[in-house]
Amino acid sequence: MSGSESAVLTTLTTAARHAATSLSRSSDEQRARALRGAARVLRARMSALLDANQKDLMGLSAERNDAFRDRLTLTPERIEAMAAGVEAVAVLPDPLGRVLAEWTQPNGLQFRRVAVPLGVIGMIYESRPNVGADAAALCIRSGNAVILRGGAESLHSAREIHRAMVEGLTQEGLDPCSVQILPSADRALVGALLQAVDGVDVIIPRGGKGLVERVQREARVPVLAHAEGLCHTYVHQDADLEMARQIVVNAKLRRPGICGATETLLVDRVIAPALLPPLVAEMSEKGCAFRADKRAQAIVPALPAAQPDDFATEWLAPVLSIAVVDDVEGALAHIARYGSGHTEAIVTENPQAAELFLNGTEGAVVMWNASTQFCDGGEFGFGAEIGIATGRLHARGPVGLEQLTSYRYEIRGKGQVRG
Known part of the structure; x- marks a missing residue:
């Protein structure tokens, strides 16, 4: 990793860490309103989104097959579905602060296991632009900051979607750095993100076998991955x-x-x-x-x-x-x-x-x-999904709001000291 890439990542992750702290303290209604605002912006900027997507499609090489083109293509109907998906996440119950378990020990100490955000998420995905909107919506709603990296082929579309999500955050006074996007499609920046153990808490790759294998092979950050959909x-x-x-x-x-x-x-x-x-x-x-x-x-x-x-x-x-x-x-x-x-x-x-x-x-x-x-987060009632996890730790299947939280223990006492 060169010094310039390290500097770029440090700037992004520092801002993301600050934003994650701020976002985790925001109210449920603030985060929900930010998503409703982002959905309105997605609809209002439909023409700009379609123009950006057309640039991406025109830049595709002839080797790309019809299935790849279909995954990359945005239509008015798909943009509307994207906006509706963001709104669906906004109306879901607040995943934060849930009491997952509670008990009292014989010494009178009261214990609680409470849901909290994961922190800063690095989201690496390929050709489907709507993944960026889904990931951003789920991260905002669950109090996590996210750094997005879409595929090189979807760069123009990804940037437009990012602008919409940031505008929704800004309208509600939330930190716009809660959702960031890598400034270029440079593969070296992806490598830097995978190594950013002090700035990123988890990496989520969503794409083909080659992408997932590279992430799992090179990452020093914990990975929540899905293998092929065979x-x-x-x-x-x-x-x-x-x-x-x-x-x-x-x-x-x-x-x-x-x-x-x-x-x-x-x-x-x-x-x-x-x-x-x-x-x-x-x-x-x-x-x-x-x-x-x-x-x-x-x-x-x-x-x-x-x-x-x-x-x-x-x-x-x-x-x-x-x-x-x-x-x-x-x-x-x-x-x-x-x-x-x-x-x-x-x-x-x-x-x-x-x-x-x-x-x-x-x-x-x-x-x-x-x-x-x-097998889709929306069909599960999750509003959307950030990916399908096929590993055995932390989360399996569609990854929605609940799967983007961890927990802490809260202990309440009345002056107890340990003998």
């Missing part, structure tokens, strides 16, 4: 086939480029002959491509053969891997081999099979008779 939908032999059809189509094709999209379909061999031919035909008409194992190919010969790495691939595109399995244990074995610990779903009318599946997977989120695309 999600599976397993259709059990006791599934309602019409329900299964609807769920699989939605789980793959509603928005193929999000991390909660199903990448692999697992089908019990008993029902595969009834389910696969019409399902493949329907999804083909909707523009889906496939990679299939030999058992699936035996049922639908036109299916392309899966290559060795296909079942380990997060497509983020209208491509579906298909494998036929013998039973629940076969599905669990496949997921254990290829899954990323994100979201796994079973479709069945058999409660025993469902419980076996739900208890047998390592996913941070497991579902029964529902589309994997419900």
Whole structure:
């Protein structure tokens, strides 16, 4: 890390630490009003946002596929959804000051475990501009300062969103440094952020495998990460086939480029002959491509053969891997081999099979008779999410307000001294 990068980061983190202290002392209503103000600014600056986003899109290289372009693209509808998401966070209950536990010891000391902010969060994300708005909203509401670093491809859009969030803070007299953005897309600045142990309390990466692996490899700051969204939908032999059809189509094709999209379909061999031919035909008409194992190919010969790495691939595109399995244990074995610990779903009318599946997977989120695309903070009632955590410490699944808090212990006494 060069001296200039260190100086930039020191300036940002010092301001963020001061802002975090101020924000943690602000009232719940102040923080909520700031978010409502930011939502109004997002709507008022829609034209500017669309213009900035168009600059980003025009700057994309020809190698970027349609799925990437879709994730980067802002439309009036998506900007409205972004603003509505910020407002949804504003009306959620205050996550700070919650008494998580309380008890009294025999000596009369009263103990409380109380929710407090994490402090300063470094948020590194890639192509989806709305992530910046979601992250800023969640951090403000939970009393955390945040330093944003969007992808180089979304730099213009990210800056416009940042301006809106800062304006909302300023209108309420809150420290505008509560939400900052790295001044450039220089990768060296990201490296400096990852090393800023004295200025940043946690790093949250949200993006592709390469980004997450780099953050986990280089960070000295604690990381709250999500791996690939290599999600599976397993259709059990006791599934309602019409329900299964609807769920699989939605789980793959509603928005193929999000991390909660199903990448692999697992089908019990008993029902595969009834389910696969019409399902493949329907999804083909909707523009889906496939990679299939030999058992699936035996049922639908036109299916392309899966290559060795296909079942380990997060497509983020209208491509579906298909494998036929013998039973629940076969599905669990496949997921254990290829899954990323994100979201796994079973479709069945058999409660025993469902419980076996739900208890047998390592996913941070497991579902029964529902589309994997419900793995989203808004759908959980969190208002929004800052990411999907697939690790085992502190938080798992969608990370919302509650997951952006830690706790302290408060002890109240009446003059007790320890013998």
